[in-house]
Amino acid sequence: xxxxxxxxxxxxxxxxxxxxxxxxxxxxxxxxxxxxxxxxxxxxxxxxxxxxxxxxxxxxxxxxxxxxxxxxxxxxxxxxxxxxxxxxxxxxxxxxxxxxxxxxxxxxxxxxxxxxxxxxxxxxxxxxxxxxxxxxxxxxxxxxxxxxxxxxxxxxxxxxxxxxxxxxxxxxxxxxxxxxxxxxxxxxxxxxxxxxxxxxxxxxxxxxxxxxxxxxxxxxxxxxxxxxxxxxxxxxxxxxxxxxxxxxxxxxxxxxxxxxxxxxxxxxxxxxxxxxxxxxxxxxxxxxxxxxxxxxxxxxxxxxxxxxxxxxxxxxxxxxxxxxxxxxxxxxxxxxxxxxxxxxxxxxxxxxxxxxxxxxxxxxxxxxxxxxxxxxxxxxxxxxxxxxxxxxxxxxxxxxxxxxxxxxxxxxxxxx
Ligand code: UDP
Numbered sequence: 001x002x003x004x005x006x007x008x009x010x011x012x013x014x015x016x017x018x019x020x021x022x023x024x025x026x027x028x029x030x031x032x033x034x035x036x037x038x039x040x041x042x043x044x045x046x047x048x049x050x051x052x053x054x055x056x057x058x059x060x061x062x063x064x065x066x067x068x069x070x071x072x073x074x075x076x077x078x079x080x081x082x083x084x085x086x087x088x089x090x091x092x093x094x095x096x097x098x099x100x101x102x103x104x105x106x107x108x109x110x111x112x113x114x115x116x117x118x119x120x121x122x123x124x125x126x127x128x129x130x131x132x133x134x135x136x137x138x139x140x141x142x143x144x145x146x147x148x149x150x151x152x153x154x155x156x157x158x159x160x161x162x163x164x165x166x167x168x169x170x171x172x173x174x175x176x177x178x179x180x181x182x183x184x185x186x187x188x189x190x191x192x193x194x195x196x197x198x199x200x201x202x203x204x205x206x207x208x209x210x211x212x213x214x215x216x217x218x219x220x221x222x223x224x225x226x227x228x229x230x231x232x233x234x235x236x237x238x239x240x241x242x243x244x245x246x247x248x249x250x251x252x253x254x255x256x257x258x259x260x261x262x263x264x265x266x267x268x269x270x271x272x273x274x275x276x277x278x279x280x281x282x283x284x285x286x287x288x289x290x291x292x293x294x295x296x297x298x299x300x301x302x303x304x305x306x307x308x309x310x311x312x313x314x315x316x317x318x319x320x321x322x323x324x325x326x327x328x329x330x331x332x333x334x335x336x337x338x339x340x341x342x343x344x345x346x347x348x349x350x351x352x353x354x355x356x357x358x359x360x361x362x363x364x365x366x367x368x369x370x371x372x373x374x375x376x377x378x379x380x381x382x383x384x385x386x387x388x389x390x391x392x393x394x395x396x397x398x399x400x401x402x403x404x405x406x407x408x409x410x411x412x413x414x415x416x
Contacts, residue, residue, distance in 0.1 A: 001396060003042045004101040005032055006111040006118075008070075008088055009078035011046040012059055016289055018253045020078045022220045023313045024133045026289075027193050028107055029059065034194070034389035036062025043101070045092045045114075047084065048073045066095060070114075078108070079148040082156075085110050089117025096122050103396045104128045105168070109136070109153065112160035127165040127399045132157070134310045135177050138331075142224060142308045158182050166399050168392065170311040171332040189395045192335065194385035195316035199293060202322030202376055206297035212246040212280070213362040215326075216299040218292065218314045221252035221264035226305040226328065228271055232351035233303070233358060235275035245358060246280045247303075250287050250295060259285030296321040300368060301361045307348055309333055315343070316383050319375030324368050326357045336383070342375035 005028055012029030014021045032042040041062055048067040051074075057065045068091035071084035092114060104126055106115040112130045119126050136153040161167055161183040169175050169190050179185055219225050227249055234247055252262035259265050265283050272281040287295065296302060302318035303326045311332035315325045319336070325343035327333040339345035344360060346353035361368045 001040045001102045001393070001400075002099065003032075003035060003040050003396070004092070004096070004104045004115075005042060005044040005107065006088075006092065006104065006115045007044060007046050007107040008081055008085065008111045008114060009047065009049075010107065011049070011065065011067075012044055012063075013057065013065055015286065018286065019220060019222060020075075023193065023311060024107055026313055027131075027133070027311075030194060030196060030385045031389060031392060032063045033060040034385040035393060036060060037386070038389055038393060040393065043095075045088070045095070047071065047081065047088055049075050068092060068095070077148070078110075079150060081110055082113075082150050082152060085114045086117060089114040090121060092118035093121035096124075100124055101126060103400060105392075105396075106130050106160075106164070108133050109157040109160050112164055113156065116160070116163060127396075129166045129168055129395065129399060130160060130164040131168045131170065132161075132174070132178075132310075133170070135174070135181065137181055138177055138308055138310070146223075166395065168395055171335045173331050173334055174310065189398070191388055191391040191395060192332070192383060193311045193313050193316070194383050194388040195313065195320045195379050196289075197320050197380055197384050199290065200296070200317045200320035200379075201293070202297065202320075202372070204297065205294050207294045209246070209298050212244050213358075214246050214248060214299045215301050215303050215358055216248045216250065216295060216318075217303050218250040218287075218296070218317070219304075221249075221262055221268070223264065224307045225251075226307055226349065227264075227268055229305045229349060229351050229354055230303045231268060231272050231275060231277065231281060233354035234272075234277045234280055236351050236355040237358065238275075238277055238280075240355070242359070243280065245362060246282065247277075248282045248284060248295060248299065250284045250292070252283075252285055254285040256285050256287065259283045261285075292317065293321055296323050299323055301326050301343075301358060303354060303358075304328065304333060304337075305346060305348065305350075305354055306330060306333075312336065316379050319343075319372075320379040320383075322372035322376040324361050324371035324375065326354055326361070336378075338374075338378065341371070342378050343371055 010024035070088035106112040252265045254261035272278040305328040309331035327337040328348040329345045337343040344357040
């Protein structure tokens, strides 16, 4: 198949860890490469956010990235990109004048608008599939007035969900949210995100650390990721007389040389100071993905306790490295992390529960090793990008054949 991916803000070529560069970038890059390895041809359309970018870039064998001019050629926060979607759609349609794709897969709601525009402009019957990555309804529920999404999202996102040919959700929780949003259940398929199992593996070097046990938090530094909960858990442990655990925080817009350049990183450093655990917290800034496995392997556990999480690739990366995950029971983590088998589930926003889970893992190395081993097995059986690409290609073929969408219920949560 000739596949067009549309990813307006999240380029597969971007550096990861900044405010707007995380899982969606990884997803688009890895899914595209894996589809290409299966023999398909993939073109990824993304907005030009730097005047120096070449129009077309070969990103991987069989994967080309096309930078479409849509609005100013500089970084613009993703929530401010809506006015440029018609221009993005028109640019994509122009590119299709040569060779039309068989199928379009849009990522994030705004890309869905651009993709539907492009198909309309082409006047051809090209099916559009949509992966939302995050839903405005969920974001508004958790972030309230702090949600910077444009108001139009409230009606345009459901409109995209109803007008595309199929929606590909990444986890079972998202299916419920989509149905609540008014998306027809029959149009929804499930294909999870995956993990780079060649990079993230248990064997390989681990970063040196001191005598303290180590927990790690990895991801974009935004409040909803709940990094503060991990710091508060350290404070709870200290209160209980345990100062033998350190917390490594990876991510944010600051580089390794100046992690505190990130405002959220500064907020975390201040909090650690206030709670008197600053000497147990190491803020590392943005780390290239290739360097993450060394850090993950050095940790007794990875803590992923967001308020909500559309999918969450970091827990899979930890599992693939054989590291237990302490996970809030929200969103994609309900599917990926099996409580008591590959990690420990805790309620969201509950530092005491995180502290308790840390002790269970740190004080029982045999159990920790077993959780890690099962995590590795689960990640390899269910979440390789190869498998995700096969499921996704099946969904594309189902739509092309006008057949019922495929449901890969990766979500049964029980057996490996
Ligand atoms: N990441 C990275 N370096 C960092 C922080 C994050 O490479 O400093 C990567 C991480 O390995 C993961 C992705 O960014 O692949 C984050 O994806 P996730 O789905 O966990 O969160 P999202 O960013 O989508 O909220």
